[in-house]
Every structure is written in C-alpha cells, then in structure tokens.
Amino acid sequence: MQKDLSLLQPNYSRSEKLFERAQTAIPGGVNSPVRAFRGVGGTPVFIRSGQGPYLTDVDGHRFIDYIGSWGPMILGHAHPEVIEALQKAMERGTSFGAPTELEVEVAETICSIMPSVEKIRMVSSGTEATMSAIRVARGYTGRTKVVKFIGCYHGHGDALLVKAGSGVATLGLPDSPGVPPETAQHTISVPFNNLDALRQVFETYPADVACVIIEPVVGNMGCVPPASGYLEGIRDLTSQYGAVLIFDEVMTGFRLAPGGAQEKYGIKPDMTTLGKIMGGGLPAAAYGGRKEIMDCVAPVGPVYQAGTLSGNPLAMTAGLTTLKLLRRAGVYEGLERQSKKVAEGIQQAAQKNGFKTVLNRVGSMFTVFFTETPVTDWETAKTSDTGLFARFFHAMLAEGVYLPPSQFEAAFLGTAHSDEVIDATIAAAERAFKKIKN
Numbered sequence: 001m002q003k004d005l006s007l008l009q010p011n012y013s014r015s016e017k018l019f020e021r022a023q024t025a026i027p028g029g030v031n032s033p034v035r036a037f038r039g040v041g042g043t044p045v046f047i048r049s050g051q052g053p054y055l056t057d058v059d060g061h062r063f064i065d066y067i068g069s070w071g072p073m074i075l076g077h078a079h080p081e082v083i084e085a086l087q088k089a090m091e092r093g094t095s096f097g098a099p100t101e102l103e104v105e106v107a108e109t110i111c112s113i114m115p116s117v118e119k120i121r122m123v124s125s126g127t128e129a130t131m132s133a134i135r136v137a138r139g140y141t142g143r144t145k146v147v148k149f150i151g152c153y154h155g156h157g158d159a160l161l162v163k164a165g166s167g168v169a170t171l172g173l174p175d176s177p178g179v180p181p182e183t184a185q186h187t188i189s190v191p192f193n194n195l196d197a198l199r200q201v202f203e204t205y206p207a208d209v210a211c212v213i214i215e216p217v218v219g220n221m222g223c224v225p226p227a228s229g230y231l232e233g234i235r236d237l238t239s240q241y242g243a244v245l246i247f248d249e250v251m252t253g254f255r256l257a258p259g260g261a262q263e264k265y266g267i268k269p270d271m272t273t274l275g276k277i278m279g280g281g282l283p284a285a286a287y288g289g290r291k292e293i294m295d296c297v298a299p300v301g302p303v304y305q306a307g308t309l310s311g312n313p314l315a316m317t318a319g320l321t322t323l324k325l326l327r328r329a330g331v332y333e334g335l336e337r338q339s340k341k342v343a344e345g346i347q348q349a350a351q352k353n354g355f356k357t358v359l360n361r362v363g364s365m366f367t368v369f370f371t372e373t374p375v376t377d378w379e380t381a382k383t384s385d386t387g388l389f390a391r392f393f394h395a396m397l398a399e400g401v402y403l404p405p406s407q408f409e410a411a412f413l414g415t416a417h418s419d420e421v422i423d424a425t426i427a428a429a430e431r432a433f434k435k436i437k438n
C-alpha cells in the first residue's frame with residue numbers, strides 16, 4: 001500500500017516502535033552510526049523493501065532513494081539480473097572456505113578494468129581493505145608513518161580513525177576513545193586540496209612515510225572534488241619520496257568511471273582499495289595494486305592478512321553481475337546526465353527560494369552544501385548550516401525523497417533514476433524549500 005505523501009502527513013509509527021525496540025538491543029538502535037539520524041534529528045525510517053530507485057518503509061511510505069545503501073546499489077534495488085544470479089549461486093552453496101572460479105573471475109575482471117591493479121586480494125568490508133592496504137604498504141616499505149587527509153574516511157580501523165569526516169564528524173567525536181594514542185601516533189593528517197601541507201610532511205619525514213591514503217574524490221565530508229593538478233602533485237611527491245600512494249576508491253570505484261577516479265583523472269596509484277559497488281549489495285571489498293607490492297602478502301610474502309568469508313561466492317556473484325551490467329554501453333553517460341539534472345535542479349530550487357547553497361558534484365555523487373563558501377576541504381565544508389540542512393532533509397523525507405541524513409555525506413544516484421524520478425525529485429525540492437522558507 002503506497003500513500004500519496006503530498007496529501008498525507010507522514011506517520012512513522014511503526015518505525016518509531018521498531019526504533020524503541022532496537023535501542024534496547026542494539027547500541028543506539030543501529031548497526032552503523034549515521035543511520036541513526038543524529039545529524040538531522042528525528043527517528044530513522046526502517047526499510048521493508050527496495051525496488052529500482054525506490055525504498056519502502058515499514059509504515060508504507062515510498063521514497064526515492066539517494067543513498068543506495070551508501071553507494072553499492074548503483075543498479076537500483078533488487079535488480080532482476082543480480083537477484084537471478086544470486087538465486088542460482090545460492091543453490092550451489094553459500095561458503096566453502098576454499099578457492100572458487102568466481103574469485104578468479106572477479107579478480108581478472110577488476111584487473112582488466114583498473115590497469116593499476118595487477119594483483120588483488122578480496123576481503124569483506126572497506127574497513128578491512130584499507131587496514132590491510134596500510135599493513136602491506138608498511139611491510140613493503142619498511143616504514144611506519146601513514147598520511148591521510150582531514151575529513152577523509154577510510155573505515156574504522158584504529159590507525160585511520162583520525163580526523164575521519166562524516167560519521168565521526170556528525171557525532172562530534174574528533175577521535176574515538178578506545179584508540180590508544182600510540183596506535184594513531186604514526187598517522188599524520190593534512191588538509192585536503194593543499195599540496196604544500198603534504199610537501200611539508202615529506203620534508204619533515206623524508207624517509208618515514210610508508211603511504212599516503214586518499215579519497216581521490218571525497219565523499220565523506222560531502223562531495224569534494226580534487227583541485228586541478230592536486231592528484232598529479234600527490235603522485236609526484238609520493239614517487240619522489242618512495243611512499244606508496246593508496247587511492248581509497250571504496251566509494252568512487254566503478255562509480256565515477258568503470259575504472260574509478262583513477263581512470264577519470266588519469267592517475268596511477270600504487271595501491272587501490274575497493275568495496276561498496278564491487279559487492280553489488282553484498283559484503284565484498286578488496287585491495288590491490290602493483291604486483292611487486294601485492295606479492296608481499298601471505299602466502300607469497302610475509303605480510304599476514306586473511307578472512308574466513310573473503311571471496312564469498314554470493315558476494316562475488318552479486319559483484320561480478322553488477323560489474324558486467326555496468327560495462328554496458330552508455331551507463332556512465334546516463335549517470336552523468338541524470339546526476340547533473342537532479343543536482344542542478346535542487347540547487348536552482350534552493351536559489352529560487354533565496355537559499356545560498358554550494359553544489360559540488362562529480363559524476364553520480366553530489367552534495368548541496370548550505371553555505372556561501374566554496375567547499376574545497378573539511379574547514380570549508382564545516383561552514384555549512386547543518387540546522388538548515390536538517391530542516392531540508394526532513395522536508396524532503398516528507399515529500400518522499402530519502403537523502404543522506406547528514407550534510408557531510410554525498411548523495412548517490414544510479415541507473416534506475418529515470419527522467420520521471422528526477423523530475424519528481426526536483427518538484428519535491430521546490431516544495432521542500434518553499435516549506436522551510438516559511
């Protein structure tokens with residue numbers, strides 16, 4: 001049963017009841033903090049099902065989804081070909097703890113899509129991918145320091161949970177208790193889009209930096225693109241000082257181009273971390289890179305890394321099917337066109353109603369920041385009026401549009417966002433801005 005949200009006040013009573021129950025059994029009622037709506041207030045909606053670009057909650061409201069499970073659902077929810085492949089795979093068994101042909105196929109597919117990835121190891125989450133990549137980079141170089149960028153998020157591994165953007169930032173925790181200072185003491189954070197800051201780190205520690213890890217297009221402080229020449233500059237500095245350059249493409253991989261941000265910007269990192277889309281909605285992630293570096297990993301080399309469910313056949317099936325469907329002609333052109341249309345539509349609706357906003361967009365990821373300051377790093381992202389964002393978020397939710405519940409998370413769209421869906425979104429944004437103006 002779907003309700004026409006323009007006529008009805010939404011009633012979230014089932015979500016509210018579930019949230020109450022959830023909070024007694026699960027910390028904060030959620031299994032990942034941003035889902036709790038702390039950044040915008042109110043009760044998170046509990047989802048019953050998804051179909052194409054839509055989510056349906058337990059109270060029967062239908063939403064146009066701009067989260068896509070935080071990235072993976074680029075083909076839309078319950079894509080028939082992915083579901084069919086999964087059903088077939090399931091009948092053959094769900095986990096073997098032994099090598100399968102599927103893993104080889106996924107590895108070969110990714111290596112062919114991303115030329116910088118010569119060898120790849122599957123893991124089960126983006127967090128695991130970045131933790132492992134850093135261990136390998138340290139093992140390979142024999143160095144200890146890790147450089148990251150303020151506002152970039154690389155999962156919740158101890159060494160990387162420093163100045164880590166969205167989730168952490170939304171909760172106002174600068175660093176997490178439970179991470180001993182000694183564990184994070186080798187992590188150096190520098191501002192994004194500031195090459196001089198990175199150069200200074202290398203001048204101070206010319207022989208100590210094992211790796212530089214970066215979201216080449218940031219999604220985790222809202223969408224923040226690299227300035228022209230910035231990624232090239234990082235590539236040059238890391239090469240000059242013998243540090244491993246890791247592109248964390250957990251979010252951008254297979255989204256900004258088949259070969260991710262590295263293809264879009266023409267930069268070849270030494271290592272790459274992947275996740276989200278490569279699992280097609282099931283838990284799969286990976287890290288890969290130059291042969292010489294990846295051959296440090298056990299059992300070829302001495303750097304230990306393992307996983308009971310790594311390369312899980314269901315996850316590999318969903319991922320492989322998703323990657324195949326993404327390679328059809330015109331997919332990325334379509335994503336670019338629809339994304340431009342919806343992002344600019346929302347931006348225009350804001351300005352028409354007198355709101356000062358900054359739109360950042362790269363391909364199918366975008367953020368409308370409630371600020372007048374161009375957003376190029378974490379400092380400028382923070383100039384956003386998060387209270388105003390929260391009102392916009394709730395007005396959009398009431399209009400049937402599900403945006404990320406934080407100013408500092410990028411919105412995503414996918415191949416199921418048709419013209420009709422985009423037009424409905426823009427019309428919803430116009431009503432939402434009108435409503436919050438009064």
Ligand SMILES: *Cc1c(COP(=O)(O)O)cnc(C)c1O
Nearest residue numbers: 125126127153154155248250251
């Ligand atoms: C989501 C994300 C991660 C963490 O992945 P999980 O699967 O949530 O552990 C790491 N890096 C980036 C850039 C991400 O967007």
